[in-house]
Amino acid sequence: MKKKWIPAAIVLLVVAALVAAARFLPAEEKGEEITVRGTVVDMHCYVTHGIHDAKHTACANACIARGVPAGLLADDGTLYVLFEQKPFSVKDRVAGLADVSVEAKGISVVRAGVRGLQVESIEKIKP
Numbered sequence: 001m002k003k004k005w006i007p008a009a010i011v012l013l014v015v016a017a018l019v020a021a022a023r024f025l026p027a028e029e030k031g032e033e034i035t036v037r038g039t040v041v042d043m044h045c046y047v048t049h050g051i052h053d054a055k056h057t058a059c060a061n062a063c064i065a066r067g068v069p070a071g072l073l074a075d076d077g078t079l080y081v082l083f084e085q086k087p088f089s090v091k092d093r094v095a096g097l098a099d100v101s102v103e104a105k106g107i108s109v110v111r112a113g114v115r116g117l118q119v120e121s122i123e124k125i126k127p
């Protein structure tokens with residue numbers, strides 16, 4: 001009779017372990033619509049070298065046009081990876097916007113510590 005309970009006890013222990021482990025996983029935020037002000041950056045140069053200035057604007061625009069991922073460096077210092085709503089590059093949407101003040105609207109998503117913005121609209125901010 002005791003042998004019948006062993007598999008059930010093992011399953012119960014595995015389920016309990018998975019539930020306990022889930023408490024320690026990083027939280028994933030549900031997407032919410034936000035508006036962010038900042039500047040467009042090419043992710044390669046900004047993340048690997050910290051380059052983000054007027055001397056680099058032409059290079060950043062060229063990199064984004066070639067398909068280097070684009071990001072939005074928000075005025076508060078938060079860096080968002082920019083995505084379209086569907087799995088296409090944002091390069092056409094952000095063409096010519098590197099190092100330009102913009103306002104972007106979209107869905108904010110966080111996965112495994114990476115913050116992204118699914119862009120609905122992005123426009124230059126008039127000075």
